[in-house]
Amino acid sequence: MLTQPQQRKKIIAVSYCTGIIAAVAGFFIKKEISCGILLGVTAGTANFIFFEKQIEVFAKNKKLHFIFTSYIIRYILLGLVLYVSIKQSMFFFMGTVIGFFINQVVFFGVKLRNT
Numbered sequence: 001m002l003t004q005p006q007q008r009k010k011i012i013a014v015s016y017c018t019g020i021i022a023a024v025a026g027f028f029i030k031k032e033i034s035c036g037i038l039l040g041v042t043a044g045t046a047n048f049i050f051f052e053k054q055i056e057v058f059a060k061n062k063k064l065h066f067i068f069t070s071y072i073i074r075y076i077l078l079g080l081v082l083y084v085s086i087k088q089s090m091f092f093f094m095g096t097v098i099g100f101f102i103n104q105v106v107f108f109g110v111k112l113r114n115t
Contacts, residue, residue: 007110008052015045015106019099026098032091033098040099043081048103050074 019041026033054070057063078100085096 011107011110012045015041015103018102018106022102026095030091032089033095036085036092036095037099039081040096041102043078044100044103047074047078
């Protein structure tokens with residue numbers, strides 16, 4: 001059984017590898033899709049890391065103001081990424097959304113495999 005830091009490193013590494021493979025595949029369809037996938041995977045991974053830190057702080061000392069501020073920062077970050085991708089092109093936006101979902105799929109895949 002992997003420890004929590006090992007699981008985090010594995011999830012991040014597999015997310016980036018899957019994102020790069022999807023970006024290469026998307027490059028042959030449309031260049032904007034591959035750029036969007038890389039942006040989505042990067043933003044999704046940052047969201048995952050922020051969320052994990054948020055849970056650690058809440059488990060230790062239950063500072064609700066920090067949790068609320070952290071939620072606001074995470075959603076502003078994701079909103080800005082989606083806004084920028086919409087302004088670029090629809091293909092860029094679709095790639096970004098695919099990149100977000102890659103992180104979720106990898107997270108649940110790693111968790112299911114370790115249980």
